[in-house]
Amino acid sequence: MSAPAGIGTVSELWRYPASSLAGERQEVIAVGKETIDGDRLFGLVDASNNEIARPDREAKWHKVPLIRTRLTGDRELEIAVPGGDWLAAPGAESDRVVSAYLGFDASIRPFRQENAAPDYAGPLTAERYRKAPVHLLTTASLARLKALHPEGSPDPRRFRPNIVVDMAAIEGSFPETDWIGRKLAIGDLLLTISEPCRRCGFTIIAQDGFDHDPAILRSLVRHNAHNMGVYCTVDRPARVEIGAPMRFV
DSSP: OOOOSEEEEEEEEEEOSBTTSOOEEESEEEEOSSOBTTSSOEEEEETTTTEEOOTTTOGGGTTGGGSEEEEOTTSOEEEEOTTOOOEEESSHHHHHHHHHHHTSOEEEEESSGGGSOTTOOSOOOOOSOOOOSEEEEEHHHHHHHHHHSTTSOOOGGGTOOSEEEEOOOOTTOOGGGGGTTOEEEETTEEEEEEEEEEOOGGGGSOBTTBOOOHHHHHHHHHHHTTEEEEEEEEEEOEEEETTOEEEEO
């Protein structure tokens, strides 16, 4: 079932300076051809074997999404564990605090040298994956998930979108899953919806404000072929702000 041409407006914008750690909510994001400015610049690894964090697969990483992140005005990463102060990262002190919080030796590392502070001389780590520049999610899909699992909390943070669009619910539908191949304009940004976002175990993990909930993923498996939200490629880069209208092109 298709939504009307005038779809809705942007209600949330997110970037994720460090993969698997908590995202940073924004009023404006700059979307480039290949990535969002400030998105997924760093990774967290097990320092004993250089394994990158996999909260979707291993319980030892389940507390990682509770670690907050932000980028300073100079584009340097800061992190904070629950109850802790903001710390510059990567660095020995931030690694010590994160390791104590997780219970094993862990280290935050840049994916590329240019992501780190000029004086950073430590190791890099490889990106686990990058499916597409933009992950988009609608409140209509969140409403559909809530209807299927009323006692659950389908918080957008479970799904790590970059852009959340507020639109009217469509009964019985995760609408953006039906938009594959279509073009969208969000303000001046032009996107092509390239594929559905297949969900993993990350979606069930507790974060600040909601609990561990396996029924979130089970509902998506049963009713939307594992999917929630969509990946998009960028046809025309632009800045996007809260309240920007979205429409089909």
